[in-house]
Amino acid sequence: MGFARLKLMAAGLAFGGLFSSANAQTPPPIRIGVMAKFAQINGAAILNGATLATEEINAAGGVKGRKVELTTYDDQGSASDAVLAFQRAVKQDKVQAIVGTFLSEIAIALTPWAARLKVPYIITGAGADQVGLLVKQNYPAYKYVFRSILPASSTARGVCESMGDIGVKQLGYASAVLMTEDAAWTRSYDEFLKTCLPSVGLKIVDAIKVATDTSDFTPIFQKIEGAKPNVIVTGVGIIGNKPVVQWHNQQVPLLMMGYNAQAGASAFWKETSGATNGVVTFTAASEDSPLTPKTVPFAKAYLARFNTTAAAHSFATYDAIYLLKDAIERSGTTDADPLTDALEKADYVGASGRIVFQGPDDPLTHDMKYGNGFVTGVSIQWQEGKQVTIWPPNAATGKVASSPFASK
The missing domain is CATH 3.40.50.2300 (Response regulator)
Incomplete structure (x- = not known):
């Protein structure tokens, strides 16, 4: 009986070891926050773009074996609500990046918080030039803020x-x-x-x-x-x-x-x-305009998935998630500073065009370059x-x- 108990204990330890080993081999997810007023057409477009990109990435094996996990934050179209949600996303939910925001007034309010909390923040809806000017004027402190939709x-x-x-x-x-x-x-x-x-x-x-x-x-x-x-x-x-x-x-x-x-x-x-x-x-693009090899496939997949055509904010947010994937793979980390450095060096062909960000010496720092060969x-x-x-x-x-x- 004692021998049987020893065998059972040994088996249990072996099983436990295998279980622990399996858990140890499962890397933590990459947590990305998505923020907008989702009841609006533009907010839904932001969420849908992020969702489709995440589903595709995870179906293909994730980012270096890590799954992408989205956490949503409805800002209700309010700057004060957005700031509180942004703080919660970083401090409590431990997101490694945030994408979204439709209203420029909210993006302007959140830009300093991305700097204070040192979190990459890709704006995918708000167009006010003031955001790019803030990054330029306060660089490198505000280096964490980027935009994957064209400025106004x-x-x-x-x-x-x-x-x-x-x-x-x-x-x-x-x-x-x-x-x-x-x-x-x-x-x-x-x-x-x-x-x-x-x-x-x-x-x-x-x-x-x-x-x-x-x-x-x-x-x-x-x-x-x-x-x-x-x-x-x-x-x-x-x-x-x-x-x-x-x-x-x-x-x-x-x-x-x-x-x-x-x-x-x-x-x-x-x-x-x-x-x-x-x-x-x-x-940004349309379902019948092959600006890049990714434009039409994305537009068709989006229509099939959500039963509506993709808006500019859909393209921008879809590209933003893939920009983060690309930057994580090139930097080898989700740590904010090296990830931000990798985003600055991005040269990525997305669904909306070839995305290259303006530098610290350019008029609107971390906005996309516009024109032939880039995004038009x-x-x-x-x-x-x-x-x-x-x-x-x-x-x-x-x-x-x-x-x-x-x-x-």
């Missing part, structure tokens, strides 16, 4: 270049009203367009700032029509669907072109019950429920259509 001035550059090609050369437009929401990100957006649009042949006959809580656009559209422009150039994201729905219902006989942060996703088409028809928006974006138009890429010429799959209400 680069978005404005893309809008301006597309307006020159499409609005001026193809449609013959000569004048525009600039209608943008009153938010942190539109300051540099407006500033760039007020100089650039006239340089490509579009005279700005009026520039209208719209409060983000505006509910009735009737007097705004009346003022715009009274200025007799050829086109409305927009810069909206926080406002949501109100201007588009009312533009459609009032049959305003002018195309809405420019940038609408929510109109890049087919969820917006559904939310507006098709009122988006005819709207033109600049965005596309302009799409909603035509009868489908996104049609109409710019740039080398990525276009169709032609721009005039305003559906032009004969009003």
Whole structure:
């Protein structure tokens, strides 16, 4: 009996040793926080992009054998809530990086906290140039902050270049009203367009700032029509669907072109019950524009997984997770400083383009470089429920259509 007990104990120890050995061989997950207001189209796009990238990476074996684990933080569109969530993510949940954030006001508030807590933070939705300027002005303390979506001035550059090609050369437009929401990100957006649009042949006959809580656009559209422009150039994201729905219902006989942060996703088409028809928006990429070998496969996988097309924020967050994977593999660690150094040296071809970050001596430190060979974006138009890429010429799959209400 004593011998049997010894055998049982030995077997138990052996089993325990095997179990412990198995546990020892299972490396801890790489914890990444995802932050946004998830009830909004843009917030859902951020979460979906992170989810798809994580699922793909884990299905392929993880990052050097380590699984990626996402923890979500809903900031409720509040800077104070976001700061508390950011602190909890790093101090309590021990995340090794954070991605996301749609509102620029929140990204600006979180940037100093990324520096204080020494955690890599990749912004994938907020566009205010002020973020890149903060990193530049406070480098190297703020070196942990990066952005995988174009800053507002680069978005404005893309809008301006597309307006020159499409609005001026193809449609013959000569004048525009600039209608943008009153938010942190539109300051540099407006500033760039007020100089650039006239340089490509579009005279700005009026520039209208719209409060983000505006509910009735009737007097705004009346003022715009009274200025007799050829086109409305927009810069909206926080406002949501109100201007588009009312533009459609009032049959305003002018195309809405420019940038609408929510109109890049087919969820917006559904939310507006098709009122988006005819709207033109600049965005990161589209399901029919093979900017890189990864663009279309990602867009198709995203549509299949979430039953909506990928918005700019989806592309940006998907790329952000892969940027972290790439940096971890090159640095061999998730420690903040070497991981940040690796992100600074990134030269990564993602779904939205070739991503190379600006350096400390560049205008917007740790923003993506814009232009041929890097990230450029596309302009799409909603035509009868489908996104049609109409710019740039080398990525276009169709032609721009005039305003559906032009004969009003």
